[in-house]
Structure formats: structure tokens, C-alpha cells
Amino acid sequence: MSNPMNLTALRTIWIKECTRFLRIWVQTLVPPAITMTLYFIIFGNLIGQRIGEMDGVSYMEFIVPGLIMMSVITNAYSNVASSFFSAKFQRNIEEMLVAPVSTLTIILGYVGGGVARSLIVAVVVTIVASFFVPLNIQHFWLIVVTVVLTATLFALAGLINAVFAKTFDDISIIPTFVLTPLTYLGGVFYSISLLPEFWQMVSKANPIIYMVNAFRYGFIGVSDINAYVALGVLVLFNIAFGALAWVLLNRGIGIRS
Amino acid sequence: MTKALEISGLKKTYRGGLQALKGLDLTVNEGDFYALLGPNGAGKSTTIGVVSSLVNKTEGSVKVFGYDLDSQLADVKRCIGLVPQEFNFNQFETVQQIVVNQAGYYGVSRTLAKERSEKYLTQLGLWDKRNDPARTLSGGMKRRLMIARALLHEPKLLILDEPTAGVDIELRRSMWDYLTQINGQGITIILTTHYLEEAETLCRNIGIIDKGRIIENTSMKALLSKLNIETFVLDLDPYDGHPTLDGFTMRELDNHTLEVDVPKERGLNRVFEQLSAQGLKVLSMRNKANRLEELFVDLVEQGRNQKESVE
Numbered sequence: 001m002s003n004p005m006n007l008t009a010l011r012t013i014w015i016k017e018c019t020r021f022l023r024i025w026v027q028t029l030v031p032p033a034i035t036m037t038l039y040f041i042i043f044g045n046l047i048g049q050r051i052g053e054m055d056g057v058s059y060m061e062f063i064v065p066g067l068i069m070m071s072v073i074t075n076a077y078s079n080v081a082s083s084f085f086s087a088k089f090q091r092n093i094e095e096m097l098v099a100p101v102s103t104l105t106i107i108l109g110y111v112g113g114g115v116a117r118s119l120i121v122a123v124v125v126t127i128v129a130s131f132f133v134p135l136n137i138q139h140f141w142l143i144v145v146t147v148v149l150t151a152t153l154f155a156l157a158g159l160i161n162a163v164f165a166k167t168f169d170d171i172s173i174i175p176t177f178v179l180t181p182l183t184y185l186g187g188v189f190y191s192i193s194l195l196p197e198f199w200q201m202v203s204k205a206n207p208i209i210y211m212v213n214a215f216r217y218g219f220i221g222v223s224d225i226n227a228y229v230a231l232g233v234l235v236l237f238n239i240a241f242g243a244l245a246w247v248l249l250n251r252g253i254g255i256r257s
Numbered sequence: 258m259t260k261a262l263e264i265s266g267l268k269k270t271y272r273g274g275l276q277a278l279k280g281l282d283l284t285v286n287e288g289d290f291y292a293l294l295g296p297n298g299a300g301k302s303t304t305i306g307v308v309s310s311l312v313n314k315t316e317g318s319v320k321v322f323g324y325d326l327d328s329q330l331a332d333v334k335r336c337i338g339l340v341p342q343e344f345n346f347n348q349f350e351t352v353q354q355i356v357v358n359q360a361g362y363y364g365v366s367r368t369l370a371k372e373r374s375e376k377y378l379t380q381l382g383l384w385d386k387r388n389d390p391a392r393t394l395s396g397g398m399k400r401r402l403m404i405a406r407a408l409l410h411e412p413k414l415l416i417l418d419e420p421t422a423g424v425d426i427e428l429r430r431s432m433w434d435y436l437t438q439i440n441g442q443g444i445t446i447i448l449t450t451h452y453l454e455e456a457e458t459l460c461r462n463i464g465i466i467d468k469g470r471i472i473e474n475t476s477m478k479a480l481l482s483k484l485n486i487e488t489f490v491l492d493l494d495p496y497d498g499h500p501t502l503d504g505f506t507m508r509e510l511d512n513h514t515l516e517v518d519v520p521k522e523r524g525l526n527r528v529f530e531q532l533s534a535q536g537l538k539v540l541s542m543r544n545k546a547n548r549l550e551e552l553f554v555d556l557v558e559q560g561r562n563q564k565e566s567v568e
């Protein structure tokens with residue numbers, strides 16, 4: 001990355017990615033705001049009032065961090081998965097492959113685009129949430145670090161999915177059958193302390209638990225899992241997924257004959 | 258003379274076992290306008306794919322302006338501008354976004370890329386379309402867009418894979434003029450084409466590839482001199498009876514058209530002399546087939562026959 005030429009290429013890919021999701025903002029930025037508004041109304045307001053408190057805060061306050069995180073995860077993943085797969089499908093990925101653009105630059109450019117979209121969505125959803133519940137922020141920097149690491153991780157996951165995908169169906173299988181169940185079982189709507197001990201253990205194998213809890217700790221100062229352990233887990237996953245993405249692209253898997 | 262491209266012993270076997278290149282050797286000098294011809298599936302696109310690093314080679318070496326594909330890949334890429342056979346840009350981006358982004362991948366700053374985009378899009382007649390999404394362009398415009406995109410980082414070697422496929426005659430000729438002009442400015446050009454007239458008109462040197470090997474690599478002039486017999490179609494004033502031509506094979510198509518096979522050593526003068534002696538007036542004349550086309554078919558057939566006899 002010391003090569004300034006790569007920095008120009010990186011900026012180009014990142015601007016191209018941001019232009020793409022901003023051009024189709026009705027498809028990329030508006031739906032999360034609408035979906036989350038419905039969650040806040042139904043789960044937070046209507047059902048939440050009957051549930052009462054969870055971990056010492058109102059149910060609405062409890063689920064807000066998880067719902068923001070859910071938007072971040074979904075948007076980071078789908079942005080990179082669909083953009084990179086479209087580039088493969090239309091073959092315009094070749095524009096980068098014939099140029100002196102390093103594998104790392106391609107990864108950073110696409111992941112940067114996914115992170116940018118998910119952070120914008122996070123801000124939008126947070127603003128929507130603030131209409132329903134007063135937001136307390138206990139650990140601002142923990143929130144920032146957690147959201148960036150989570151967005152990066154799922155952007156990388158989306159990239160890896162797109163590398164292997166051969167059809168548009170292939171980029172919807174993982175979100176439907178893996179990502180959504182893991183997110184819903186990732187402590188967004190409940191504290192894992194409510195679960196029997198065995199299922200608490202099982203839940204801890206779900207990486208999304210760590211993200212949601214670190215993020216929630218940043219807002220309300222309460223977490224099922226030590227926030228710094230959660231950050232450590234996030235960093236490890238990022239390194240593993242980053243390395244895998246680099247190896248796959250460097251070998252030209254899915255993109256070179 | 259500096260070599261723009263040096264390929265030696267290039268082999269490519271695809272997953273699944275298809276051996277597309279079987280030890281291909283090829284040299285193209287700097288400043289050349291080189292045609293790579295071959296039947297479908299001969300290995301032209303695979304060769305271009307390897308040189309432009311879209312296809313991983315199995316064996317062999319490739320050098321571009323002395324830079325080695327394996328150890329100096331970034332330098333190799335900087336030297337090359339590629340115009341692929343199929344449209345491979347983002348159809349939703351505008352014309353200017355496509356070319357400016359491509360320059361960015363080569364490290365050209367956005368400001369400089371925008372300046373250059375005006376130059377090249379104007380030269381290729383696309384400046385007025387710069388804000389239009391690429392999907393709204395006609396086929397010919399899309400081809401020209403790919404040429405502009407390949408030139409924006411100002412490469413020393415331009416590789417065009419079937420650049421005029423599906424392009425109308427007028428546009429094809431204007432693209433030929435443009436390519437001749439940039440070749441005159443020093444850019445080495447390699448093109449593959451199915452239009453043999455295109456190769457004959459534009460290229461100084463030629464390589465014929467078949468079944469993954471180069472079967473002919475020579476100058477266009479030397480190649481055309483190998484043509485022993487040419488077939489001409491003569492348009493005459495309508496006549497009665499049947500003309501004769503001693504020493505030539507001839508076919509009467511109707512009462513004013515003759516098709517004559519002319520061996521090179523005999524020349525056309527003897528045809529005209531005999532027809533004049535019979536009171537026949539030649540109004541016009543043309544080659545029945547493109548000269549290169551006849552040679553191409555001969556060479557490919559010869560190559561295959563030789564290979565079969567060896568096997």
C-alpha cells in the first residue's frame with residue numbers, strides 16, 4: 001500500500017462503489033430505515049411494553065443496538081456480495097484485473113464501499129431509533145470500533161461469497177440460510193442469560209453474539225459477554241476472513257481462467 | 258529492435274483438460290501493426306488472455322517490452338491497453354465514468370484522467386455521449402468506448418481482440434483510420450480479426466495460429482507473395498459465342514462475366530491480350546476472394562495435413 005499508484009486505484013474503486021449505492025439509494029438506504037421503523041413500532045413499542053425491562057433497561061432500549069447492528073451486517077454483506085458478483089457477471093472485474101491493481105487494493109476498495117454503506121445506514125437507523133427512545137451512549141469509541149469491525153467482517157464475508165458465486169441465487173443463499181438465522185439468534189431481541197446453560201454455550205459459538213453485545217455495551221453499559229473479549233473475537237474473525245479473501249483473489253479463484 | 262512482445266513455449270491447459278495452447282512462440286517488434294489470425298478455437302483469445310493476465314498460463318514465458326509477466330507483472334500491465342472481444346464495462350455507468358475509472362486503476366489522477374477523457378472521447382466521436390449510461394450506446398459506440406478506455410493510461414502496446422466485429426462498414430473504416438493514426442504515433446498494435454481484408458489493409462506482419470500453435474509468422478508482403486494462383490472475376494461487354502483463354506482455367510458465369518484462375522508466373526497481361534484478340538472488351542475486374550483469405554485457408558489446411566501425417 002506504500003505505492004501511491006495503488007492509493008489512486010483504491011480511491012477509484014471506493015468512489016465507484018459509493019457512487020453505485022448512492023445512485024440506487026432508494027434500494028440501498030431507504031429500506032433499512034423502513035424495516036427498522038417497523039421493528040421499533042412492533043417489537044419495541046407494542047410488544048416491548050408488555051415485556052417490561054431487560055438487563056435493567058426498557059425493552060426498546062435493549063433492542064436498539066441489536067437492530068442497528070442487524071442493519072449494519074445485512075448492508076455490509078449485501079453491498080459487497082452483489083457489487084462484486086455483478087462485476088464478475090458483467091465481466092467489468094476485468095477492468096481491474098488487467099490493470100496494476102493489487103489484490104489488497106481490490107479487497108480494500110470493495111470492503112471500503114460496503115463499510116461506507118453500512119455506516120450510513122447505521123446513522124440513518126440510529127436517527128430513526130432516536131424518535132422512539134432517548135439514546136444513551138456509555139462508551140462512544142467502543143461503539144465506533146465495534147461497528148467498523150463488524151461492517152468490515154461482513155463486507156469481507158460478502159466478498160468471499162461473491163468470489164464463489166456462479167449465479168445470482170448463490171449470493172442470496174448465505175444471507176437467507178446462514179446470516180438471518182445467526183442474526184436472529186445473535187441476541188438482538190433477547191439476552192442470552194434467559195437461555196438454559198446449554199443453549200448459552202451454543203449461542204457463544206455464534207460470532208454475531210459478540211458483535212451485538214459489544215455494541216450494546218457501548219450504548220447501555222450492559223452486556224452478556226465482556227466487551228473487550230468480544231472485540232478480540234471480532235479482530236480475529238476479521239484477520240481470518242481478510243486472509244481468506246486475499247488468498248482466493250490472489251489465486252484468481254472465480255475471476256481468472 | 259526492441260521487442261514489444263516475446264512469447265516462448267506458451268502452454269495453457271484449462272481445468273477439464275482442454276489444451277488451448279501447445280507451446281506457442283511469437284515475437285512482435287515495437288511499432289508494429291501485427292495481425293493474429295486463426296480459426297475459431299485456435300487459441301487467439303487465450304493468448305491475449307495470458308498476455309493481459311486474465312488467464313493464468315500453464316507453462317512458458319511472456320515478456321512485454323522486456324518486462325517479465327511472472328516477475329514484473331505491474332510493469333507488464335502498465336504497457337498494455339486491452340480491447341476485449343465482448344463488452345465488459347458496467348452498463349449502468351456513464352461513458353466518462355468508465356474511462357476515468359479505468360485510468361484510475363492505472364494510477365492516473367482523476368484530474369488528468371478527465372483531461373485525457375476529453376481528448377480520447379473526442380477523437381473517437383463519443384464526447385457528446387460522455388454523460389450517457391453505457392447501455393444506451395449503439396454497438397459501434399460501445400466498441401469505440403472500449404478503445405478509448407484502453408488508451409486512457411497511454412499504453413505502448415494496444416491489443417484488440419476482434420475490434421470491428423459487428424461494426425458497419427463506414428464505422429469499420431473510420432476505426433481503421435484511427436488505428437493507423439495511433440500506430441503512426443508509435444503505439445504497437447496487435448489485433449485478432451476474422452475480417453481478413455482488415456488484416457491485409459492494416460497490418461505489416463502476421464501470425465497464423467491453429468490448434469494452439471503458430472503455423473506462420475511473417476510479413477504480410479512475404480505472405481502474400483506465397484499466393485500462387487489468384488481468381489479474378491472479369492466483367493465484359495456482352496458477347497456472343499464462347500471466349501477461350503489458352504493456358505488459363507476459365508469459367509463463364511453468363512454472357513458478360515468470366516472467372517479466371519491466374520497463376521502468378523503468367524500474369525494478367527496474357528489474359529487481356531487474348532480477350533482483346535477475340536474482340537472482347539474488359540469493363541472491370543475484381544479478385545474473387547480476398548487474397549489473404551485464400552492463403553489463410555491453404556495454410557490452415559496444410560498445417561492440419563502435416564500434423565495428421567506426423568501423427
